[in-house]
Amino acid sequence: MELRLYDTLTKEKRNFAPIDPANVRMYVCGPTVYDFAHIGNARPVIVFDVLFRLLRHLYGEAHVKYVRNITDVDDKINDRAARDYPGLPLNEAIRRVTEQTERQFHDDVDALGCLRPTVEPRATEHIGEMCSIIEKLVAGGFAYVEQDHVLFSPSAMNAANGVLPRYGALANRSLDEMIAGARVDVAPYKRDATDFVLWKPSKPGEPSWPSPAGISTPGRPGWHIECSAMSWKHLGETFDIHGGGIDLVFPHHENEVAQSCCAFHTSRMAQTWMHNGFLQVEGEKMSKSLGNFITIRELLATDKFGGRSWDGATLRLAMLKTHYRQPIDWTADALHEAEKAIFDWSDFTKDATPARCDEVIAALTDDLNTPKMIAELHALRRAGKADELRGAMQLLGINPVVRAPVDLDATAKSLIEARTAARANKDWKESDRIRDELAAMGVVLKDGKDADGKPVTTWEIAR
């Protein structure tokens, strides 16, 4: 079956032809690990997981390599480490923050039904590759050293002849526009307003490494160079698919292309560039100041959104209902609708043997048309095709969920409220009695803490 994917660079849907069908290679920009991932971060993780599953289906599991990096060097990480572990040396504090956040991220995206990528490289383990690319760029005249920084020059790239793409082609902007639009107070170490940092000096106490390009003081990499280095190390100079959120097109991906193509003298970094659209919450841009900022963990384990917690499969299906290139509006209504379908499909397919469904695969091979695919799932349900429905759910990573009767949900919630009140009054006897009452109904309680450290109790059906 022909796979067609929309390419951000050429702005058209094209037949996908891997450079090497025995080794299909995809890179997706991963998380910066300093805090719980929010629901907007979950979108590329889910979207490219579906593509990963589809590629494995089409080319064979052993023939697809998916690399998603972990950014573990960043100012936000340093700030969080200094705040959370004031008594520790900064490097030790940073290690604690990044390891803990990486664990949380894995727990969250595992719950969303996402497969682990083939490789999850960490930026701090690829400093050597970054320095090697920077040396190539300086030697080729694409980058220069100024005040212990190394800067990339888009003007130098566009002045060069040969196979190189034009800087600005991916974002569809001209360099003149960018220069005109640049801020007036340009950093003193930049020759041009559009030049961007490849390497910079570390402040005292910050993580630092020996600098490239003959700079004697220790320093640290800029953000964009990380992905050029990690994709090169794990996928080669050019590869098949590069993905991420639409907000990464400029400057991050534009700069990745510039670095990789100029370092390796290639016309393309990736054959296909794919970007998922924005996510908003109940019709508004998600932001901490609006109070609608919501993490994956809060959706899974607290009642912060829609007054209750949600299963990972529900969140996944709700995410896939909108085509990945469209903006998505994240609403409680959509979650209720997705949950209803999941419960129904899970129940209907509980004794089924997974079978192949061509219509579902056809929808996915048309630029991951997940709305069409979900319509096909409903059609399979209506036609009573349990085996195909179960097979399609499996292909999409939608795990069956045991149904909780609606009245049970309400009863459990009010009993949990009564128990929380009893616990607040230190009435342990009453608290235990309610726990036993719920256990008799087949409900198990889980006491934990939310992101702010507040006690929170969730429940599930005993299996």
Ligand SMILES: [Zn+2]
């Ligand atoms: Zn990246």
